[in-house]
Amino acid sequence: DGDGDGDGDGDGDGDGDGDGDGDGDGDGDGDGDGDGDGDGDGDGDTRATPTVDHPESSDTLTTNTEDPRCVVTGTGEPGDTVTVVVGDQTQTTTINESGTWGVTFEDGSFPSDGSFRADVTVTGGGFTYDLDGPSFIIDMTPPEVSATSGVESVGDVENGAEYLDGVTIGGEGEAGATIEVQIEGSSHTTVVDAEGNWSVTFTTEEIASGEHSYAATITATDPLGNQTVIHETVVVDTFTTVAFADAAIAGDDVINAAEAAGTITMTGSAQAGATVTVEWLGTTVNAVVAENGSWTASFAAGVVASGTYSGTVATVTAVDAAGNSATATHIIDVDTEISLSIDDPQMGDNYISGAEHSASAGIVLTGEGEAGATVEVTFEGITRTTTVGADGQWSVAYQGNEIATGTRDSVVSVTTTDAAGNTETATHTVSIDTEVKDYAGSADAVINGAEAVNDLVVSGTVEVGSRVVVQLADGAWHNAAVDASGNWSVRVPSSEIPAGEHDLTLTMVATDHIGNTKTLTQAVHVDTLVRNLGLTGEIAGDGVVNATEYAQGVVVQGTVEANSTVTVTLENGIRHTVSAGADGKWSVTLAAGELPVGDGVDTEIRVSATDSVGNVDFFTETIHVDTVAPLSPEITAITPTKDAQGNAIGMRALYADMTDDIYTFDRVDASGTVSHIQATETDNATFNETEFRFGGTVPDGSYLVINNADAAGNSSSTLLIVNTTNSVEVDLGRAGLHGFDFAAVDLTWAPDAQMTLTADDLNRLTGPDHQLVVKGDAADDVSLSGDFAATGTQSIDGQTYTVYTLGDGHGSVLIDDDIHTTLI
Secondary structure: OOOOOOOOOOOOOOOOOOOOOOOOOOOOOOOOOOOOOOOOOOOOOOOOOOEEOOOOOEEEEEOOOOOOOEEEEEEOOOOOEEEEEEOOEEEEEEOOOOOEEEEEEOHHHOOOOEEEEEEEEEEEOOEEEEEEEEEEEEEOOOOOEEEEEOOHHHOOOEOHHHHOOOEEEEEEEOOOOEEEEEEOOEEEEEEOOOOOEEEEEEOOOOOOOOEEEEEEEEEEEOOOOOEEEEEEEEEEEOOOOEEEOOOOHHHOOEEOHHHHOOOEEEEEEEOOOOEEEEEEOOEEEEOEEOOOOEEEEEEOOOOOOOOEEEEEEEEEEEEOOOOOEEEEEEEEEEEOOOOEEEOOOOOOOOEEEHHHHHOOOOEEEEEEEOOOOEEEEEEOOEEEEEEOOOOOEEEEEEOHHHOOOOEEEEEEEEEEEOOOOOEEEEEEEEEEEOOOOOOEEEOOOEEOHHHHOOOEEEEEEOOOOOEEEEEEOOOOOEEOEEOOOOEEEEEEOHHHOOOOOEEEEEEEEEEOOOOOEEEEEEEEEEOOOOOOOEEOOOHHHOOEEOHHHHHHOEEEEEEOOOOOEEEEEEOOOOEEEEEOOOOOEEEEEEOOOOOOOOEEEEEEEEEEEEOOOOOEEEEEEEEEEEOOOOOOOOEEEEEEEEOOOOOEEEEEEEEEEOOOOEEEEEEEOOOOOEEEEOEEEEEEOOOOEEEEEEEEEEEOOOEEEEEEEOOOOOEEEEEEEOOOOOOEEEOOOOOOHHHOOEEEEEOOOOOOEEEEEEHHHHHHHOOOOOEEEEEOOOOOEEEEEOOEEEEEEEEEOOEEEEEEEEOOOOOEEEEEOOOEEEEO
8 A cells, every 4th residue: 555554555554444543443533433523432423622721831920929829721521520730739620511611729729839830630421631731830938038147136246356347247048039238328239049148248338337226127039039028236336445443543543551451442434244354463353343334343462562663554454245345554553661760869868857848949859761751759648740851860849848847758659651651650768857856845825913023934845965945025045954855944034024914925946966946936925904804795786685585595795805704793693604715705694584574674784804814804784674575556447358349358458556666467378378468557646546558468368467576676476367258267276377476366357256275376376475365356256275274354455354374374365355265
């Protein structure tokens, strides 16, 4: 057949039917049933062959794709089942009646990332078709990116050393992704290498030095365009600071011996959180750093070697948290040495004699020390300060009046302090002999007329071997006889004692064996008279003895020659004898009962004096006595104070009979407070009465005290009870009343007054006579509590009063007969 397939039909398929399909049925559909429809059933119908649309296409889906999804479509026999697999997702559908089908992978059915070809399987009519679909490149995952160095989140701070070659930021990311880093308007781009690492470096021109924090934006873009953006902070800290405190170390930047023996503290400041060390004299210590960066470094005793040397350098180094370091230095001098000595002997022989003591140059103490050092010398309780001269010598002077005389040893104590504060102390003993020892002498201090006709004997004791000379006033010098025990005596002739009254000086001079001298003087009084005898001021101050002065005792005082004996004799023979003091003053007290009593009584006293040498003189004086107290005032009327409604609320004035007595007023309120009341006094001769108008109202409930004093100073107080509206209960125990000497209680102006008086009240409220007059009327009631008994009556200004006397006789009450009185 010539087709080369060996079957003789010429179609080349080798089946001999000439249709070229190789099935031998001659219909050309290849199924061998001869109906030409290819389904092998011999009925002659036609099945659609399944297809996939655009199997050679390829879609790329990323996070940048709007509405990303995988769509696979095709054709086929209606009713057949189509299964499509894309990556890890599978969808199944049925070919519709129009012979088309399609599936969509989206949302929850969207495949995972990857590069896939859709695998399509069509089944139906006993047939299965495996078809290739379109290709999909899926990348819905943004690239991973992180910063692993150069940023704050990983604890990195760009310090000064690191900053020199730029600020580098590094990290990890998706291999092949593009990394862009933006800081302060500058941007750097790189690509993540195959190992997933990346880094960029900003120049020092792009990022300023100092202490700053910068926001860094890092953007990673993978090859398909997916992006990831992260934000970091880049911290730049390129320097730190450290300094010593302004204050000098050890107060003066010089270490002395005392300071070297203790802890030496250095202080300063650094950045908070820095580590600080201080190196000095070959020793390094770690400083204690406070939260605010202040630091303290302490060097223990033994660090400083003894000696004097300057210019030592203390170096402080601070390393901050970023690793920056800074240093500062401080110069410190060391001076632990000092010298001191006191010259021996002082004053040539270590003795201070009387002549040296009195020399105008004084006593000069000397020694050696460190040039420029301060020296304090204490001698005899007095401290002198000086400075050691350039030649190493020092000296101080003491005047004689600063050194007590006598014979004793005294210690010189010297302390020196150099400029560094080093101190040294030394002592030295100096002997003092500036006086004549055991020297005493005296004579009769007073020479009376009888003694003046005899020699004056002067005697005493003195240091053995001394000489004594004596002079009276301006007379001759007389040598005393001194025995082997130091006793001496001498007689001054009577011819050198002047007659009359004189004050003379007896001078006694002793000179010991080394020339020290001592002078004793004694006043010698020649007196043949009683001098200065008289009274000082008037007796009782005004020459009149009142009741109070009488009760307290009357002082008679005066002057006379010092130490004289004074006798005061009364008309009744009573005598008082006293000795005048050294100032010539004397006084005696005439007790109550020694003088007569009454009004206008005179009595005479005789004052005689005998001075210390037996001279006698005297004088007489008349004493006037007035011990009668003024009567209580006769109140004739009161002026009430009224409120706006016309109600009486107190008293603003009162009227009393005119007298020469002096009245003052006090108010005692319910709390016991005593207030002095000013009153304007106006006399009305026509009515023989005086108006006392108060500066303010005396309110109801207050007690008014009327104080009455006569010309002699006798006084009494009347308690005036005033209540312009209601009856009143008189409280004699009210605080404040005990400060007055009451002679009377006047209830006349208090309606329906009730008062209880006890023996204690009487003793507390009255003066030494303990007598009280109670005035009132029939509307008043008085109760006497205690051992009172009616003992008679007494008429006062025409009014009858019943006298009630205490059982012990030490008090009485006179009560107006109009008052209702009860004994309880």
